[in-house]
Amino acid sequence: PHSAPRQRPARLPPGLSESDFSTAVKDLRQSIGAENVVINDQPLKDGWYLEHPNTHDAFHVVEQEELVCSAVVYPGSTEEVQKVVRWANKHLIPIYPISIGRNVGYGGAAPRVPGGVVLDLGKRMHSILNVDGENASCMVEPGVTYFKLYEEIQNRGLPLWIDCPDLGGGSVLGNAIDRGVGYTPAGDHFANHCGMEIVLPNGELLRTGMGAIPGPDGTDSPVWQSFQNSFGPKIDGVFSQSNFGIVTKMGFWLLHEMPHRSYCFTFAQDEDFPRIVEAIRPLAQKGVLGNIPQLRHVVQELNVTGRRKSTFHDGEGPMTREEIRRAAKELPLGDCSWVFYGTQYGDAQSVERQLGVVKAAFSDIEGTKFWLPEDVPQDHYLHSRVQVNSGVPILRELDWLNWLPNAGHLFFSPITPTRGKDAQKIHDMIVAGHKKYGFDVFPTLCIAGREMHYIANVIFDRADADQKRRAVALLRELVDDCAKEGFGEYRTHLLFQDQVARTYGWGDQALMRFNETIKDALDPNGILAPGRCGIWPKRFRGRGWEL
Amino acid sequence: PHSAPRQRPARLPPGLSESDFSTAVKDLRQSIGAENVVINDQPLKDGWYLEHPNTHDAFHVVEQEELVCSAVVYPGSTEEVQKVVRWANKHLIPIYPISIGRNVGYGGAAPRVPGGVVLDLGKRMHSILNVDGENASCMVEPGVTYFKLYEEIQNRGLPLWIDCPDLGGGSVLGNAIDRGVGYTPAGDHFANHCGMEIVLPNGELLRTGMGAIPGPDGTDSPVWQSFQNSFGPKIDGVFSQSNFGIVTKMGFWLLHEMPHRSYCFTFAQDEDFPRIVEAIRPLAQKGVLGNIPQLRHVVQELNVTGRRKSTFHDGEGPMTREEIRRAAKELPLGDCSWVFYGTQYGDAQSVERQLGVVKAAFSDIEGTKFWLPEDVPQDHYLHSRVQVNSGVPILRELDWLNWLPNAGHLFFSPITPTRGKDAQKIHDMIVAGHKKYGFDVFPTLCIAGREMHYIANVIFDRADADQKRRAVALLRELVDDCAKEGFGEYRTHLLFQDQVARTYGWGDQALMRFNETIKDALDPNGILAPGRCGIWPKRFRGRGWEL
Ligand SMILES: Cc1cc2nc3c(=O)[nH]c(=O)nc-3n(C[C@H](O)[C@H](O)[C@H](O)COP(=O)(O)OP(=O)(O)OC[C@H]3O[C@@H](n4cnc5c(N)ncnc54)[C@H](O)[C@@H]3O)c2cc1C
Ligand SMILES: Cc1cc2nc3c(=O)[nH]c(=O)nc-3n(C[C@H](O)[C@H](O)[C@H](O)COP(=O)(O)OP(=O)(O)OC[C@H]3O[C@@H](n4cnc5c(N)ncnc54)[C@H](O)[C@@H]3O)c2cc1C
Structure with missing residues (x-):
C-alpha cells in the first residue's frame, strides 16, 4: 500500500488554536513524559496488519487525511489514563481510546472526530494480569493480543483455550468492547467477559461486577472473575460500543480444551x-x-x-x-x-x-x-x-488482501x-x-x-x-x-455510525435520546470519543458533526 | 398467618399532606379510572402465596405496618403506565412497580419507601403477546406467570420448554428483572431475555435491542426476539435490579424440549x-x-x-x-x-x-x-x-412454610x-x-x-x-x-439493600456514585422506586432514608 504525501497541515483538535494545542501538549508531556505524547505531523503510512498505523484509518475509504488524529498519547498505567482524562477535560480536547487499533474494516485506529487525540492504551499497558487455571479465566490489559494470551497459556502448559476472531492480532479487550465475535462455543466475546476496571470521563475509577467488593487486605475480590454481576444494575454493557468510559482491565472466561x-x-x-x-x-x-x-x-x-x-x-x-x-x-x-x-x-x-x-x-x-x-x-x-x-490465533484471512492491488476492507454487517x-x-x-x-x-x-x-x-x-x-x-x-x-447492523465503520444509529430510531429516536442523556451525565465536557457509535455529547450535538 | 389490626393511620407518600394526596388521587382516578386506584387503608392481610397481598410485605420481618404502600394503582396499558409516571412527576410521589409481587423472601410486593404508591402492573397487563415456535421465543407483559406461559405453550402443543424458578407463581418478567434463577440450561433468566419495552422515569417509551429498529409498516422489527443488542451501548442490564425504568414488555428465549x-x-x-x-x-x-x-x-x-x-x-x-x-x-x-x-x-x-x-x-x-x-x-x-x-412450574417449595407456625422466609444469598x-x-x-x-x-x-x-x-x-x-x-x-x-450478595430483601449496596464500595463507593449519576439523569424528580437496590435519587439522598 502506498502513501500519498500530506496535502494539508496536521490536524488540530476542534476549537483549539495552534497555540492552545501546543500549550496543552506541553502540559501533558510534563505530566506523563514527553516521549509518550507524539504529534501526528509526519507522512501517513498505511503499513500493513502487523505494522498498522495509529495515526489514521489504514483502510481509508475517504481521503487518507480525513480520519486522522492530532496526536497519539501512550499512557503507561491506569493513573496515567486518569491524568490524560483530566487533562482532556481541562483543555476540552476530544480523546479516542484504542486498545490495539486493528479494528480493520471498521475504522482502524482512527478517531471519529478528525483532530482528536488517540489514546493508544496497548503500547504500554499490555500485561496479562492473571491467568487462573482453576477458575479458567484471565484478566488482561488493553494491549494483550490473542497471540500473546495464547502464547502465555501455552507457556504455562494450561489445558485451556481462548476464543479468537478470524485475525489473531487484535486486542482481547478491544475486540470485546466493540462486541466482536469468535468461533468456539465462547464466540460471543462480550458475553464471556467477567469484570472490568474503567476510567470514567470525569477521571474517576470504577470496577464492575464483583470487582466492586474490595477483597480482604487490599486484594481484589476472590469472586471478580467468577460472577459477572454486582448488586444493583448490571452496568457492564453500557461500556461496549459506547463512549462512556475507558476500559483499563477486563476479565475473561477461558474454555477447557476439548476434542x-x-x-x-x-x-x-x-x-x-x-x-x-x-x-x-x-x-x-x-x-x-x-x-x-x-x-x-x-x-x-x-x-x-x-x-x-x-x-x-x-x-x-x-x-x-x-x-x-x-x-x-x-x-x-x-x-x-x-x-x-x-x-x-x-x-x-x-x-x-x-x-x-x-x-x-x-x-x-x-x-x-x-x-x-x-x-x-x-x-x-x-x-x-x-x-x-479450537482457539488458535492465525492470520489466514489476510489473504483476502491480495484480491485487489492496494486492497482495503470495509464491512457491512x-x-x-x-x-x-x-x-x-x-x-x-x-x-x-x-x-x-x-x-x-x-x-x-x-x-x-x-x-x-x-x-x-x-x-x-x-x-x-x-x-x-x-x-x-x-x-x-x-x-x-x-x-x-x-x-x-451490529457494528459499523466510523463513517456510518451516525447513519446506523439513526436507523435504530423507534419512538422518534428514543434510544438515542436515552444514550445522550447518559452521555451528558457522565461526560459533561464531551471529551470522550465524541460521535463513537453515533453518540455525540452536548457540546458537539447538532453542530454539523453528524454524517 | 394472622393479621394484627392496624395501629397507625394509612401511610401517606413522604412529604405529602393528606389533602395533597387526596387531590393527587382524584387527579389519577380521573385519568385511569377510579377503580384502578385503591387506597391502602384497610386491614393488612398476609394471605398466602397464591393470594398474596400487594399492600405490604407478607413475610414482614419488621412490623407488618412498616413496609406498606399508600395506594395501589392498576394501569391497563403502556399508555396508562406513562400517565401514572407523569402524574408521579407532577405530584412528586414515589411509585414502586411490581409485576406480580411474589418476591417472597426479598420484600414481596412492598415498596422500599413506606407510603410509596405500588404500581401493580400484572393485574391488568398479563397478555402473552407472542409465542414464536420457529424462533423458540416469546414476548410477555408483566402479569404473565410461569404457570400461564406454560399452559399457553401446552395448549398450542409446541415442543418448547420454559425455565422456571422453584415456585411457578412468579412473573416471568418480574423475576428476570430481579435477576432470578431457574434450573434448566436457560436458568439465568436475565441472560435469556431478548428485547424490552420500558417506560422511563420521565414518561418516555424506549425499546431496547433490535426493537429499536421499526419494522416495515408499523410492525415490530423481525429481529427483536432474535438478537439481544442494538447498535451502540448494550443498555438492557441497567434496567435489572434498578430503578431506572418500568418494563412493560419483555422477550424471552424458550428451550426445545429434550429427553x-x-x-x-x-x-x-x-x-x-x-x-x-x-x-x-x-x-x-x-x-x-x-x-x-x-x-x-x-x-x-x-x-x-x-x-x-x-x-x-x-x-x-x-x-x-x-x-x-x-x-x-x-x-x-x-x-x-x-x-x-x-x-x-x-x-x-x-x-x-x-x-x-x-x-x-x-x-x-x-x-x-x-x-x-x-x-x-x-x-x-x-x-x-x-x-x-424440565420446565414444569410447581409449588413444592411452599412446603417449607410448614416448618414453623406463621412461617416467613428471608433469604441470605x-x-x-x-x-x-x-x-x-x-x-x-x-x-x-x-x-x-x-x-x-x-x-x-x-x-x-x-x-x-x-x-x-x-x-x-x-x-x-x-x-x-x-x-x-x-x-x-x-x-x-x-x-x-x-x-x-446477588440479591437481597428491601431492608438490607442499602447495606448490601454499600459493601460494593470499592473506590470509595465508585459504583454507587455511578449509579446515582445515572439515576439523577434519568429521574430528576426521584419518583421511581427510590431506594431500590440502594439507589436513592438526589431528592432523598442523605436525608435519613438509608437503612
Ligand atoms: C479479514 C478480517 C477478518 C476479521 N474477522 C473478525 C472476526 O472474526 N471477528 C471480529 O469480531 N472482528 C473481525 N474483524 C474486525 C477487526 O479486525 C477485529 O474486530 C479486531 O479485533 C478489532 O480491533 P482491535 O482488537 O485492535 O480493537 P481496537 O481497535 O483496539 O478497539 C476497537 C474499538 O473499541 C473501542 N475501544 C477499544 N479499546 C477500548 C478501551 N480500552 N476503552 C474504551 N473503548 C475501547 C474503540 O472505539 C476502538 O476503536 C476482521 C477484520 C478483517 C479485516
Ligand atoms: C420457597 C421459595 C423458593 C424460591 N425459589 C426461587 C428460585 O428458584 N429462583 C428465584 O429467582 N427466586 C426464587 N424465590 C424468590 C421469589 O419468590 C421469586 O424470585 C419470584 O419470582 C419473584 O417475584 P415475582 O416474580 O412476582 O416478581 P415481582 O415481585 O413482580 O418483581 C420483583 C421486583 O422486580 C422489580 N420489578 C418487577 N417488575 C418490574 C417492572 N415491570 N419494571 C420495573 N421493575 C420491576 C420490582 O422492584 C419488584 O419488587 C423463591 C422464594 C421462595 C419463598
Missing part, C-alpha cells in the same frame, strides 16, 4: 440459500452446532487462496457467476454455491452422533457434500477453521434472524447493491443461534478514488435498504 | 463439603452438568416433607446435628450430609455417558450414593426436581466461587451466624458454573417479634461478615 472435529458441507445451488438457513435454524437453536459456524459463498473459496482477482477475471467490474463457477471447479471443493464450515466438540463417539444429526438436517438439500480436513489439501481453508475453532425468508431478503439487497455499485459480493454468515451476523466484505482499491466513492455509496444505500425492512 | 434424566447424589460427611465443591468445579465449567444443579444440606430433606419442625425437635432453638441425623435416617435418602440434585439432557446413551463422568468425579468421596427417581417414593423431592428441571475453600469460608460464617441468633440453617447452593448462588433460607415465625428482631440482626451480621472476606 474437536471440523468439517464443511458444500451445497450445489445458490437458490438453496433459504433452505440451508431453514435447516440450520433448529440445529443452532438446539445447540447441536457446537460452535459459531460460518456459511460462506463459494466466491470466498477463491479469495482465501490468496490469489489476485485478475487470475480469475479480466477487466473491470465484478466477477460473473460463470467465472466464479469456472474457477471454483479447479479448487478442492469444486463447483458449488455455499459452504458451511462447522466444528463439533466432544469425544469421537459423541462427535459422530452430532455429525449424524447435522448431516440428516442437510440431507434434503440436493447435491450436498460433506468434507473432512483429510479430504482437502493441507493449504485449504478448512484447516484454518480447525485452528480458529447486518443481523438477520436464522430464518430463510429474512436471510434471503437481506442477501438480495446486498447482491443488488453490490451489482449497482460494481463490487464483488463476499458474504460470510456467522451463525450465533437465533440470528446470524451477515458480514459482507467490500474489498476496494485504496488508490482508486472512484472505487472508494462507490464503496461509501454502497454502504449508505445498504444501511437504508435494510432499515426499511426492520434490519440493522 | 432428560434427573438424579441425586448423597454424601456421607458434612466435612466433605469443600471436596464436593472441588469435584463440581470442573464439571460445571466444562458444561458436563446439563443444568443449574442444586447442592442442599440434608436438613432440607426434612423441611420439604412439609412436616413441622416440632415433629423432629423439642423446645426452643435450632435442631441439633444429632436430631437431623436421626430424622434423616427415616427418610428415603437416609442418613447423609449433602445432597446434589442434577439433571442431564440428551438421548439415553449420551445421558449415560454424562452420568459416567459425573459419577467418576464424585467417586473419590467416601460414602457417596447415587439415586434415580425410581429409587425413591413418588412424593420424594427428587420427583419435584424432575419437573422444575451470597455468591461464592465454585472453589472449596471459599465455599467453606462462607458456609462457616453462615453456620456461625445462625447459631448465634438461634436459627436452623437451610443451605441450597445453585451451581451456575464458576460460581454458586448460596441461598440460605431463614425461616422465622412472623408472630414472634423476638425472632424477627434476631432474623434481621442475623442478616445484617452476615452481610458484613461476608463483605470483609470479599463476598457479596
